[in-house]
Amino acid sequence: MKETLFAIITGTNNKGGVGKTSSSVNLSITMANLGFKVLFIDGDPQGNGTKSMGVRELINPSKNLWTAFKNKLSYKDVAVNSPYSNVDVIGATQDLEDAVDIFSSSPRRWKLFKQLLVGAQNDYNFIFIDTPPAKGGILTPAALAASDFYLIPSFADSDSYDGFVKIVSLCEDIKENENEKLSCLGVLITCLKKNPASNAYLDYVVTLLNEANMPIFPHYIAQSDTMDSARLMGKPAVTLPNASVIRDGYLTNAKYIITQTEALKVGCPRESPDLSKLGLIRQSPTYDQKTEIILQKNSRVEMEF
Numbered sequence: 001m002k003e004t005l006f007a008i009i010t011g012t013n014n015k016g017g018v019g020k021t022s023s024s025v026n027l028s029i030t031m032a033n034l035g036f037k038v039l040f041i042d043g044d045p046q047g048n049g050t051k052s053m054g055v056r057e058l059i060n061p062s063k064n065l066w067t068a069f070k071n072k073l074s075y076k077d078v079a080v081n082s083p084y085s086n087v088d089v090i091g092a093t094q095d096l097e098d099a100v101d102i103f104s105s106s107p108r109r110w111k112l113f114k115q116l117l118v119g120a121q122n123d124y125n126f127i128f129i130d131t132p133p134a135k136g137g138i139l140t141p142a143a144l145a146a147s148d149f150y151l152i153p154s155f156a157d158s159d160s161y162d163g164f165v166k167i168v169s170l171c172e173d174i175k176e177n178e179n180e181k182l183s184c185l186g187v188l189i190t191c192l193k194k195n196p197a198s199n200a201y202l203d204y205v206v207t208l209l210n211e212a213n214m215p216i217f218p219h220y221i222a223q224s225d226t227m228d229s230a231r232l233m234g235k236p237a238v239t240l241p242n243a244s245v246i247r248d249g250y251l252t253n254a255k256y257i258i259t260q261t262e263a264l265k266v267g268c269p270r271e272s273p274d275l276s277k278l279g280l281i282r283q284s285p286t287y288d289q290k291t292e293i294i295l296q297k298n299s300r301v302e303m304e305f
Contacts (some may be wrong), residue, residue: 001025005036006121007261009128009185010147014138014166016133019190021222022230024128025052028245029236030254032086036125039079041065042092043139044132050091051234054083059091066095069103069112075120100137109138112177113146116280122175145178148264149185156189156202165278172272183270185260186215188253191223199267205282
């Protein structure tokens with residue numbers, strides 16, 4: 001196993017369809033191509049990450065995430081080899097939806113991923129956890145309770161902004177109450193359209209994020225035919241022909257993650273996001289209360305793409 005770096009990273013957003021799965025899948029493949037040992041965990045009952053990793057046919061009643069949770073199994077019991085070098089996968093089935101009903105009030109709910117991943121630092125450098133849209137349930141909070149970092153994939157539009165602003169409040173509450181090591185890795189802009197409206201809104205969002213101490217991944221993932229083809233084919237975009245631009249973009253973002261993980265290893269302090277400057281009023285340190293979004297006007301900032 002390459003070096004001694006280790007980090008558990010959960011991709012999350014309150015809104016669906018913003019690139020959570022594609023971000024986690026493509027970053028997993030990119031890290032593996034750099035020689036790191038990677039475990040990808042599909043924590044979404046839809047199982048799109050399982051399909052993208054090419055292991056759906058290997059997932060059976062004894063080899064899936066739900067079975068691990070239900071029977072208190074180790075990652076070693078349920079992980080399967082993917083077709084991609086250095087990448088193992090714990091796949092999801094629709095049975096994972098049962099976790100919401102069974103564990104939502106269980107004392108085990110915060111330990112589901114913690115118990116699963118005991119000893120994983122001996123076998124992997126990076127663990128990426130894909131999650132469902134965080135509209136309820138326990139899967140996303142349980143993943144965050146076990147993670148070192150959370151990353152927030154997001155489109156450059158207002159609906160996506162509202163989604164990730166709400167999830168930041170959840171993440172910071174979990175940091176305060178369940179997992180003090182949890183840190184914001186950053187917002188990863190996905191499916192960026194190169195037109196004046198998108199550019200203007202991106203400027204607005206970047207201004208808010210900078211003022212609120214929210215990191216931003218260095219490379220924005222642009223909308224492209226290759227990304228669209230990857231979604232239709234159910235494959236990682238970085239593995240497709242003629243995807244050199246996408247591969248370079250994810251490589252830049254992977255190197256950013258490596259740098260942040262190295263800083264975490266040596267104990268560099270990380271500043272928490274300022275929720276008030278994001279336009280969010282956090283009402284209490286509970287995980288199910290509604291939050292109030294206040295969008296503030298910001299001057300336009302010129303940026304290059």
